C-alpha cells in the first residue's frame with residue numbers, strides 16, 4: 420500500500436516537532452499536522468516561558484544535533500537547593516542541597532527559554548527534506564484501514580500513513596476518538612509562571628521552596644534572570660493574576676525573600692491550571708501517544724517536557740529496531756514494546772510528583788517537622804543524594820540509544 424508518509428504526527432508543539440526530527444534522523448518520511456495558523460505563531464519574542472531540561476533531554480538534543488543551536492542561550496543548572504518555606508518567616512533552616520559535582524556527567528540540566536527551543540526545532544525541520552510540517556491542518560478524524568491508517572483534516576483532505584503519532588497535547592482528541600481513557604484528577608492548584616530580572620547573581624542554583632500553598636521554584640536563566648513557577652490554590656492564583664505588576668511583585672517578594680536582591684518582572688505572566696492525567700493505554704493499532712497527550716504531571720519537579728522527550732527517544736529506538744527486523748512499525752506487537760517501556764515510568768513519575776506535592780503543600784506542624792528532619796537526614800547520605808540527582812537528570816534505568 421502506498422502511503423503519504425511513513426509517519427504522521429498530529430500536533431506540532433515541542434514534542435511533535437522533536438518526534439519528527441528523531442523519526443527523520445532514522446530514515447522515516449514524516450508529515451506533521453498542526454491546527455495553528457502559520458509559523459508566525461511560533462513567536463520569537465521573550466514571553467516568560469522556560470524549561471528545565473534534564474541531562475537526558477540535553478543528550479537527546481545533542482544526539483539530534485540541535486543542542487549546539489541553543490547552548491549559548493542555555494543556563495546550566497549547577498546546584499539544586501530545597502527548602503521548606505513558610506510565608507513571611509521565609510525558608511526553614513533545614514534544607515537539602517544537590518551539588519552538580521556529586522555526579523560526573525556535567526550539569527544536572529539546562530534552563531532554556533521556550534522561544535529558543537521552538538526556533539531551533541523549526542530551523543531543523545525546515546531544512547529536513549524528510550519532514551513536511553503543515554500549519555492550519557486540524558485533524559478531525561482518523562480511521563484504521565487494512566495495513567495503514569488514514570487521517571482527515573478539517574478541510575476534508577485525507578492522508579494515509581503506517582504509524583500515527585498523537586502529540587496533540589493534554590486534551591488529545593486522538594486519544595478520545597480512540598476511546599483511550601485517562602486516569603487522574605484536577606488539582607485545586609494553578610501554576611503562576613513569570614520571569615524576573617534581579618540584582619544578585621543566581622550562581623546557577625535552582626531553588627525549590629515548599630510553601631503551604633504549594634511549591635515555588637526559582638530556576639536560573641542566562642544573565643541575572645530567573646524563571647518563577649509558583650503554585651497557589653486556584654482561587655488565590657486567579658486573584659493574584661489579576662493584580663497589577665506592583666502588587667503582584669510585592670506578593671512574590673513576600674514568598675521569595677531577598678536572596679536575589681531587588682527584582683522586577685520581565686516578559687508575560689502566565690497561569691496554568693494543574694492536573695494529573697495519564698492515559699490508560701499509550702497505544703492503539705497504528706497509533707502511539709507521546710508527550711502531554713499521554714501524560715500530564717504536576718510541574719513540581721519540572722519533568723513534564725522531559726517525560727515527553729523520553730517518549731520520543733524510546734519510540735524512535737523501538738521503530739528503528741522494528742524496521743531493521745522488517746516488522747510493520749504500526750503493528751500492535753511493535754507498539755506494545757513502546758508502551759511497556761514508557762507507561763510504567765510515566766505513571767511512577769505522575770504519582771510520585773503527586774505524593775511529593777501532597778506531602779509538602781500543607782501547614783500541618785507534625786508533617787512539617789517530619790519533612791524537615793527527612794530533608795536534613797537525606798542531605799547527610801551522599802549515596803541517596805547521588806541516586807536522586809541521577810533520577811532527576813533522567814539517567815537511571817534502561818536508556819534509549821538517543822539518550823546515551
Ligand SMILES: Cc1cc2nc3c(=O)[nH]c(=O)nc-3n(C[C@H](O)[C@H](O)[C@H](O)COP(=O)(O)OP(=O)(O)OC[C@H]3O[C@@H](n4cnc5c(N)ncnc54)[C@H](O)[C@@H]3O)c2cc1C
Nearest residue numbers: 430432433434454471558587588610710711721723724725
Ligand atoms: C507551569 C508549567 C511549567 C512547566 N515547566 C516545565 C519544565 O521546567 N520542564 C519540563 O520538562 N516541562 C515543564 N512543563 C511541561 C511542558 O510545558 C509540557 O509537558 C509540554 O509543553 C507539552 O508539549 P506537547 O508538545 O506534548 O503538547 P502541546 O504543547 O500542548 O502541543 C500540542 C500541539 O498539538 C496541536 N493540536 C492539538 N489538537 C490538534 C488537532 N486536532 N489537529 C492538529 N493539531 C492539533 C496544538 O496546536 C499544539 O501545537 C511545565 C508545564 C507547566 C504547566
